[in-house]
Amino acid sequence: MKLKSYNMDFPQVFELGVWLIYVCLYKYSYYSGLTPTIPQADRLWPFPELILYAxxxxxxxxxxxxxxIPRFxxxxxxLGLLLVTIVYVAFISKISNLAVNYLFMSVRGESDELYRFYYYQWQSSLNQAKYIFAGWNLDVLVTDLIAFSSIAFVRFAFENERRRYNLEKENLQLQFDVLKTQLQPHFLFNTLNSIYSLSLKGAAETPRFIMLLSDMMRHILxxxxxxxxxxxxxxxxxQNYMEMEQKRYPQSTFxxxxxxxDSTHLSIPPLLLLPLIENSFKHGSHRLVDQAYVNMVLKIEKGNLCFSVENSVYKNPMTKQEVGGIGLxxxxxxxxxYYPHTHQMLLKENEDRFLAELTLTNL
Incomplete structure (x- = not known):
């Protein structure tokens, strides 16, 4: 089983949103408000290059x-993350401001309308760099820290959830493999016994049941x-499984x-319904008495699947039977x-019958 992959997950969308909304809009608006009063500053989007500057x-x-942040x-x-954050903000932010302001000031001539803005920012960053634990522009630094730290925390939480999901998926796959290994020897042994009995009697349907067994094992493998x-x-x-079991218990009704x-376009996880049937054959009264029954009903209507299995129950007061095992x-x-919000499974039991109902919606 493979996890579904997506081109872009939520952390990437969130990160892109922070850069577009916070950096390209909010910080651009902040810096454009600091530009000198000149004609272009009265436009709706004055000085678009300030987006690149931000x-x-x-x-x-x-x-x-x-x-x-993820490593810590x-x-x-x-505590180590807190100390590193203080040092990072104290030194790296000021070095970055110096480099960026000098770069943008250098590519502008003194006659350029934005030169005074970049020159002022350059001087401000020089003054701020004189102090180690002071001199920050808190109007921008605090919002920077909140906005970009939120990206890290969202990514960390999302990765933890994805890791938990993958572990659960792998654990389920191991259980599913155990279920298959339990099914194959048990089912193969019982079916071969039935076929062997048919062959001793020279029954004409022996080749058919051999083919049924072959098709079923191919499906499982x-x-x-x-x-x-x-x-x-x-x-x-x-259907093949039911026919095989009917041959084993000819006095019962399956x-x-x-x-x-129309099921041609519908798909489900492999062997998803099998545990419900196997549970009925494992705990049904046909193993102990004749005239027992196992009834299966599969309905599909408007993309909704309803599957039910009902079997007769023989309860011996001297023994305690437990329904289920690894299958349920x-x-x-x-x-x-697979169907976190679109499924419902009900198990009902009384003195003489056991009923399992599974409903899948919006297949």
Whole structure:
């Protein structure tokens, strides 16, 4: 199973938004308000190059929020992060201001209308550089620190959530692999016994059941490694599974009702429905008494899937039966990952029957 990939995730969008809204709009507006009173300053967007100026003044924060903050947060060194932040702001911000103001002042002639602005900013940055822990332009520095630190914290929180999601996904994949390894030997052993009995009797349907077994094992081995498989393939697998079990318990009644409009375009995670069926065959009364039943119903209407499995139950008061195993917890976790807000699974049990109902919406 593979995680879905996106061209741009939320931290990238958030970071781009900070640069566009805060740097290119807010800081541009701040610096354009400091320009001398000249005709162009009365326009709606006076001196567009101040956007580039604001960007250059903010570039020094990139290593801070992309490298320094994540490293300290990852090691939980919060006090160290505070000290590094003070030193970084005290020295790097002033060095950056000096370099940027000198660069923009140098490319402007003294007769240029923005030269006085850059010259004033250059002089201000020189005066600020004389002091180590003072002389900052707090109007800009505080908002810079808040805006760019928020990018780092958003990225850190998002990466932690993605890491947790990946670990949960990997853990679920391991459980799913265990489920497959449990299914294959158990199912293969029982089915081979049934086929062996047929062969001893010289039954004409022996080749058919061999082919059914082959198709089912092929589905388990190859399709179960995919993230999604066509729903019609899963239906065929479940029908074959039901037919195999019916052969093992000929005195019981197993039914599979389909009410499907069109499943050609629908896909679901492989073997998603199997634990519900396996649970019915594992705990159903057909293992102990004749005339038992397992009824499956699969309905698809307007992109909604409803799957139910009902089986008769034989309760021995001397023994305590537990419903489930690795199968039901596995399907719950897979449903939460694949259909976090579009699924519902209900389990109902009384004295003589057990019912499992699964609903998936907006497939």
């Amino acid at each position: 960007i250059f003044l903010s570039v020094y924060f990139i290593p801070f929020y992309r490298i320094i 947060l990852a090691t939980n060194k919060h 190859y399709n179960s490694s995919k993230e999604l498989v066509p729903l019609k393939d899963e239906i065929v697998f479940l 039914t599979f009702q389909l009410a499907v409009e 917890p596995n399907i719950r976790k897979r449903l939460q990952l």
